[in-house]
Amino acid sequence: MIFADRQSRLGTESAFTVLARAGALAAEGRDIINLGIGQPDFQTPPHVVEAGIKALRDGHHGYTPANGIPVLREAVAADLHRRHGVEVNPDNVVIVPGGKPTMFFAVMMFGQPGTEILYPDPGFPIYESVIRYSGATAVPLPLSEDTGFAFSAESLLAKITPRTQLIIINSPANPTGGVTPRAEIDALVAGLADHPHVAVLSDEIYSQMLYEGREHVSLLQYPEIRDRLIVLDGWSKTYAMTGWRLGYAVWPDRAVEGATRLAINDHSCVNASAQYAGLAALTGSQDAVQEMMTRFDQRRRVIVKALNDLPGVRCADPAGAFYAFPNITGTGLTSRAAQDRILTEAGVATIAGTAFGQHGEGFLRLSYANSTDNILDAIHRIRAIL
Template identity: 35%
Template sequence: MQLAQRVKALTPSTTLAITAKAKEMKAQGIDVIGLGAGEPDFNTPEHIIQAAYESMQQGQTKYTPSGGLAALKDAIIHKFEKDQGIAYQRDEIIVTIGAKHALYTLFQVILDEEDEVIIPTPYWVSYPEQVKLANGTPVYVEGKESNQFKISPKQLEAAITEKTKAVIINSPSNPTGMLYTKEELKALGDVALRHNIWIISDEIYEKLVYDGHHHVSIAELSPELKAQTIIINGVSKSHSMTGWRIGYAAGNAQVIKAMTGLASHSTSNPTAPSQYGAIAAYEGTQQPVEEMRAAFEKRLNVIHAKLNEIPGFSCLKPQGAFYLFPNVKEAAALTGFASVDDFVKALLEEAKVAVIPGSGFGAPDNIRLSYATSLELLEAAVDRMGAYVKAHMPQQS
C-alpha cells in the first residue's frame, strides 16, 4: 500500500528528533542537558488549573461550538482591545487546538495548488511543511544576520509574483528571538497592501519580550493592515499551557468562517476544559506571566554573555521568545567538522548537550538553544560546550 504523496514530501521535525534522542539517552542513565525544548519550564498557573477543574465539576465536558466558546472569544477580543487597541467581532475569531492547528487550517482554506507563501528564513520548522500540505509552494527569503535575521521591504517586493498569496511574519521569532519594530512592520505592510497579499502574523511569543523592548502587531498599525492580516496566537507560551492546546486566529470574517467549517469536519471543537482554562488565563491575574517573563530575561542576560565567550560562537542578543540562535560555523570548523549538523551530533554524543541544528530552520550555520530551563543547567550546558570546543580545537604552539 502506498502513502499519499503529500506526506511523502514532508521533512521530519529536527526539533522532535533531537529531543527524542536526548530523552532516549537520559532513559539510559546518561547525564544529558537538553536545550531543545520549545515550551516554558514553568507549570500552568494555579488559577487556570482551578478554573478548568471547576468547569469539569460543573459538567462542562461536552462538545462546544467548532470555533470555540463565545466566552473565550470574548476574552480574546478583550485581550486585543487591551494589548493592541484593535477591535474584533466574534465572527472574526476562531479558537483552535493550539496555534499550530490555526496555521494549518488557515493554509488549507487560503491556498490552492502552486499558490506561493513567502517565508522569511530562519523560519519555524512547520511553516513550509504546512504550506506544502495545502499544495502551496514555500518561497524562502533570507533574513540576514546582519539585519538581525529580518527581511527588508526590498526583499519582500522582489519575492512577490502573480502566484504569491501570503507572507508570514513571526515576531518575536522562533528561532531567532528577534522583534520587528513598528517602522519595519509598516514598511513591509505597505508592500503587502500594494500587492494585495495576506499577512500572516504569528504572535505566539508576544508576552515574552525583554530589556525594554515591546511587541507590536502589524494589525494595529492601520485599518487597512488589520483587514489584510490574520493574527495567529494562543496561550501556550504566554501562560505556560503548551499541553492544553488552545490557540486562535483573528482576522477576515470570511476566512474565519471557512476555517471554522473545516474544523467542524476535522476536529469538531477545541477541548472544553482547556477553553475554560484559557478564559481564566486571559481574564485572571497576569502576575504569573510577568514572573515567568522576568525569569527568562534574567537567564538570557546571564547566558548570552557566556555563550559569546566560547571560541567560534557568535550570537546576536534576542529581544523575545526563549531561544538563542548563535552562528557556530567557525566553532564547527575549529573542531574539525565539515557541517554544523555534525558538530551538533558531537555535542550531544560527547559533550552531552542537546541543541537543535539551524539547518532545520533554514539557517545551516546556526544552532538553536532554548533557555526554558534552570539557570544552573544552562550554565552547565554552556560550560560543557565551551570545554568541548577548547579541547578539540587546534592547540597553539
C-alpha cells in the first residue's frame, strides 16, 4: 500500500494513548487513578437520557437533515440569545457529531499549501494536527503562565501575514484552564479590521465552565466579524454528554453551505436520538449543570492547593474548564518523563504538557473530573515519587 503524503502529517490526541496505557495497567491488576481524560465524571442528566430513549421509542430511527433537525437548531439559536444576548439565524447552525468535525471542516475549508493558520500553544492537539494535514503551515501562538494562559491580542495580531487564512482561539481553554478577558478580545476584534482576509474559529466548548464570577465573552457578540466567524460549542462538557457525540457550530452566511456539504460527505447526519436528547438538554432544567460546576469548583480548589504543596511544583488557579496545568520545572523532570513515571510508578494517569504543543514543556495536565478522594490520593502518590 502507498499512502498519500498527507497521512504522515496527521497527529493524534495523547489523552487517548494514555487512557489505553492506563487501561492496560488496570487490566494487569494495578490500581490506577485517571486524571488524564478530559470528560466529566458525572452522568448525563436523567431527563436528557429519557429524551433520547423516547426518541427511539417514538420511531426516530432514520436520517435527519445534514445540518440537524430544525427544532434543535432553533433551540441552539434561542440558547445563544439567552446566554450571550445575540441573534443567530438557525439556518447558520450546523449540528455535528462532537466538536472535532467543526475543527476539521474549518481547517480544511481554509487551509492548503501556501497558507498559514494560527493556533494556541499549548492548545488542543487536534488544531495543529489538522492544520498540518490540510497542507497549511501551522503557526503557534505561545501562551504564557504569566498571563494565566490568556492570549495576547497584540502577540496574535503580530503573527498575521498575507498568507494567514484562519486563526483559532479557545477560551476557556484546554489544557490550561485559561480565560481571555474582554479587553484582549476587544483588542483582537479591533485589530482584525486591518486583516479582512482572515477568518476566525472560536472554540467555546467550555463556555459555561468558569469560576469566581468570570464572564464568558463570546465572539458572537462582535457584529463586525460575524461575516467571517465560526463559533464551536456543544453538549459534551456542559451536559456530560461526551459519548453522545453531539456538537454544533454557528457559521457565517458564506460558509454555512460549504460546512453542510462537508457534513454530507463526512457523516451524512447526526443520529436522531442524540439530537432529541440535546434538545431536552437545552430546553429543560439546568440544575444539573449548576450542581456539576459547584462540584468542579470545589475540586479545583483542592487540587490547586495540593499541587502547590508538592516539591518543585507550582500551579496557577484555572479560571475555566476542569483542568489544572501545573509547572513542574522545579522537579527536574521533563513533561514526558513525569507523565510516564507518574503512571507507571504511582498509578496516576496525567498528560504531558508537550502533548498540547512545544510550549507545553515543563507542564502537566491533570483533569479534576474525578472524586475529591481520588484527587487527594493521586497527589499523595505523586508526592511519594517527587
